[in-house]
Structure formats: C-alpha cells, structure tokens
Amino acid sequence: MQTKSNLLKKFRIILCRTSHPGNIGSSARALKTMGFSRLYLVKPNNFPSAEASSLASGADDVLRDAIVVESLEDALIGVNFTIGFTARKRELTQPHENIRLTATNILPVAEKNEVALLFGNEKNGLSNDEIKHCQKLSFIDANKDYSSLNLSQAVQIVCHEIRMMTDLYLHNDITKVIPAKYVSHNVLNSFFDHLESVLDQIGFLKKIQAERLMQRLRLLFNRSNLDKDEVNILRGILSEIQKKL
C-alpha cells in the first residue's frame, strides 16, 4: 500500500541559480517540515555556507544530502515530469495553473513517476531556457500590487499544498486512474535534440525562427506526455529521414 512518506519521496525540489545562501537554508527547513527530503541545487552562488546551515536549523541533513550540479539537465536526470513555478504570464507557454490544482493532479502522476519541482533565481525567476524543460507551469496566487514572495516561502507553500493533498488522495475510495510511466527527462531531451538536428538538416530551421519553433514543438510533445515506445517510434522516423538525406 502506498504511504504519504513514500509518495513525497518521489519529489525532488530543484533550486536554480540561488543567489542568497540563507534562502537555501530556509528552503531546506521548509521542505523538511512538510515531509520532503530531496534537494537539488543548480549552480548556487554560494554553497555550502555557514548562513545556509544556520537558517536550515534542524534540517542540516537535507543540506548535507543536497545534490549540487552545474546544469539543470543534470538535476533532471531520471525525472519524468517537471513543474516550474513562475508568477509571470508568458506568451506561448505550457499550461499555467494554480498550485492547488497542480497539487490535486500531480499525485497520481507521482505514483509511477519521478517529479521535479523547479524554482528559479530570487530576482529573475526561471529563465526561458529553464522553462523549456517543464511539462507544466504553476503559480501561487498573490497580491497583484505586491507579489514578491521570498523563495523559501514559495517552497513552503508548494510543499504544504502537495502534502495537504496526499491525505485526500491516499484515503479516498474512488477508483484511481494512474497514468503510465512517462519517459525520463534525458530521453525526451535527446529526442528534442534529434528533432532539431533533423529540422536543421532538412533546411526547415531558419535561424531567426529556430528557437521559437523548437519552443512550440517542445510544448506540443510535452502536452502529450510521451511514453518510451512513442519516443522510440518518433526517433525511428527521424533516423529514417536522416538516412535519406
């Protein structure tokens, strides 16, 4: 039988390019209070640091076990579903929904999939280059005139929302439709690289539109939550095209 603790272990919290080490410490404390434990740090400005440890309070085990990496791709190895947190509305983008809706829908996915919760830099949030790895975007509803949540406060709310929903999810009696296992991030990313190179080879990518086109295609395929067989088929097609060139 699935337990709350096991379900929460399927989530990793990824902080991208964090400027202030204190926010890493406060975030470690925040996620641990909500029963999460897995922290990834992409290019932190200053880590490890005394300030992070001090603010982590009793959550120093989370900091000790935190995985520090040089790129988001490295942090996403083994991940099947990535949710990015961003307040800004963006043009041409993934589904952007309230955290409560995200919390409601993510738990069946987490049964079979590894899920990443992605937070950007304190000042600028997630970059477009980080956003492109997300299957879904989520936001915390805030005061229109002052929406500047501290990073660790955002982590606290997101983890709280998901924790709250686990009880409802685990203890209801309705039939659960558990989605298939999605492909890992690196499989998907390699497919996009493959696709891009084929499009380039066939002359479809005009330089000025290339980035925007790839963004659209990523959105399209991200929406469909590909499984392994489907990726194999698509890559087979790409390879076949390349043979003809």
Add this chain to the structure above:
Amino acid sequence: MQTKSNLLKKFRIILCRTSHPGNIGSSARALKTMGFSRLYLVKPNNFPSAEASSLASGADDVLRDAIVVESLEDALIGVNFTIGFTARKRELTQPHENIRLTATNILPVAEKNEVALLFGNEKNGLSNDEIKHCQKLSFIDANKDYSSLNLSQAVQIVCHEIRMMTDLYLHNDITKVIPAKYVSHNVLNSFFDHLESVLDQIGFLKKIQAERLMQRLRLLFNRSNLDKDEVNILRGILSEIQKKL
C-alpha cells in the same frame, strides 16, 4: 458586493512576544504578498529594528503601520473572533482543526466580524494565558519528525490558505448563511472577569482549581459564540447575584 480585498481587511495578524526582529520583517512581507495588511505586535523583543525592515523588503508600509501593544488584551480590542495557531495538542482545550478547515469556515464569520489570527513566540508558541482568549485553535499539518516551522513560514501558509478560500467563497452561488455579529473580545473578557469575581465571592473558587475551572467556563461560552444581548442577560444575572451577597 463583498470583495476579496475588503474581506481580507477584516483580519488582523497578531504576533505575540516575537524574539527575532527578522521574523517580524519576513512575516510582514508574507502577509502582504497574500493581500493582508494589518499587523499587531504584542511585546516584541526588538522593534522597530533595521533587521525587520531589511527582511520586510517592499512591505515596509506594513511595518510602519504595525500596532505595537503591551498586552494581548490591547491587541484584541474590537476583535470578535480569535484563532490561535498551535501545533501542540493540549488537554481540555478549544476545537483544534487543520488550517484548511479553518480557512473554509472563517470567511462567513469575517463578513460581519473582526477576526484575529494569533501566533506565539518562536520557541514556546502560544502560552496558556494567550490560548484562553481564542475561540478556535488551528494547526498546520507537518512532518511528525520535524515540525519546526519558522514563524514567518507559518504566517505565509495561514494567509495563503485564507486567500485561496476567498475566491471559492465569493464566487459560488450557494446561499450563504452568515452568522450573527459576535461580541467584541473586551465585552467577552469583562464577562469572564465578572463571572470569576462572582464565583469567588460565593466561595465557589477554591484556589487550587480556580484556573482550571475558569478555563472550562471560557471554553463553554466560547463555543456558543455569544451575541450582545446574551452577554447582557448573563451579566444581569451575575449582578443580581452580587446584590444578594
């Protein structure tokens, strides 16, 4: 028509005996991001302070307008319903419910009543003497092995939960049963003082049980959410008894 902004203005956030000024600043920022604005500080250890202002970020207006008082009673002047946040289970106590349930139920009350959200000292939480002023106790579900939420994180979650519920509350079409206006805290408190003095005069209060007895009586009357007429009747009875002594 009721608006989200007006409804949130019915709430005051009261921080009791806060030790670290940084937590006051972070709490000010937290409540402002969620659309709240009214902060009360009961006997803060160090305020105003540069650290509070620095951590408040753009919420310095909340700090500037914060009302600093010497006693909780002063902070509760004009309040009709008080909710205390505490993780500890206590013997013989008010209803103690999850913050989500509290958020669901408090909005109709806030239509006509002034509501206080009460947070204790960082280390020890709310004292029994503070708890006794609460009509309801509420908690944030946390990791059993590490439940130590930072004060401003608790403020953030509570304000977020209430904010989330306002949309559901304001935009549904069901008939709303809005409870009567409850009496102000000072009216209720004076009644309890009156009751206690009468019980003392008639020799009912044995010293060793007095505190516990008054606690039980407070619970009993708090449960019934007295209105003004009812308090007048009860105090009339008490005065009548005193005349006979």
